[in-house]
Amino acid sequence: MIMRTDYSVCMSVYKNDTPTDFKEAVLSIYNQTCPPDEIILVIDGPVPDKMLKTIETLSEKTGVMKVIPLPKNMGHAIARQTGLEAARNELCAVMDADDLSVPNRFEKQLKAFEKHPEVSVVGGLINEFIQTTDNVVGTRIVPEKDSDIKEYLKSRCPMNLVTVMLKKSDVLKVGGYQDWYCEEDYYLWIRLALGGYKFYNIQENLVNVRVGEEMYQRRGGKKYFDSEARLQKYMLDHKLISWPKYAYNVTIRWAVQVAMPNWLRGWVFRTFARN
Secondary structure, rough: OOOOHHHHEEEOOOOOOHHHHHHHHHHHHOOOOOOEEEEEEEEEEOOOOHHHHHHHHHHHHHHOEEEEOOOOOOOOHHHHHHHHHHHOOOOOEOOOOOOEOOHHHHHHHHHHHHOOEEEEEEEEEEEEEOOOOOOOOEEEOOOOHHHHHHHHHHOOOOOOOOOOOOEEEHHHHHOOOOOOOOOOOHHHHHHHOOOOOOEEEEEEEEHHHHHOOHHHOOOHHHHHHHHHHHHHHHHHHHOOOOOOHHHHHHHHHHHHHHHOOOHOOOOOEEEEEEE
């Protein structure tokens, strides 16, 4: 008999997620060395019948899935917040509907919380792949220790959201997930840092993340840049960064997100933003 552990996994799906990828994602949770005793699935607006059937099948298979349908698409922040608020456990892990957790991901994170009880968020590294996990096109490495994470935060997002396991009560104390176009995770880490909460990143790959050219398109354009620039201003206003650092960060983002074509942006991300 599989022994389940007292933590929740929070996921969401929407109309553009594919049933095949979603099934693989859920099975990567189900087949963990330390599986959760609860999976919260938020259906973010109407989804195709094939997805609904897949959800029903996986709910029966796992036996621990709680499904929360939203009447219309509300976006990542509200879907994630809905799932977090519904979770019954203090430790909640994030999982996207098309990514694959490595088999011992949650076992490693639970051990990290035991070793570092003062920490509020435990994340790790990601491998980005195209089509199959053997075709890794990038690895996003983030700092391990809290002090280094908070220094890194002044330049870039310091946590890989899809890898994190977090303490629900601490996240709710700073307001939880709040809408900030394409940056709700970075915004959350900033507020946690301002609140004095601590972070830790396991220096191992925890999640295999599907990527493609559309990923780089989402990370470019005027709207994306405006969102990032506002977030940099938020850090400036809260004295996390200086004026020179603010000017540097905004200039780099304008060059990459507005001035560059998608193909060049993809090369820059793979070459400089990944290892």
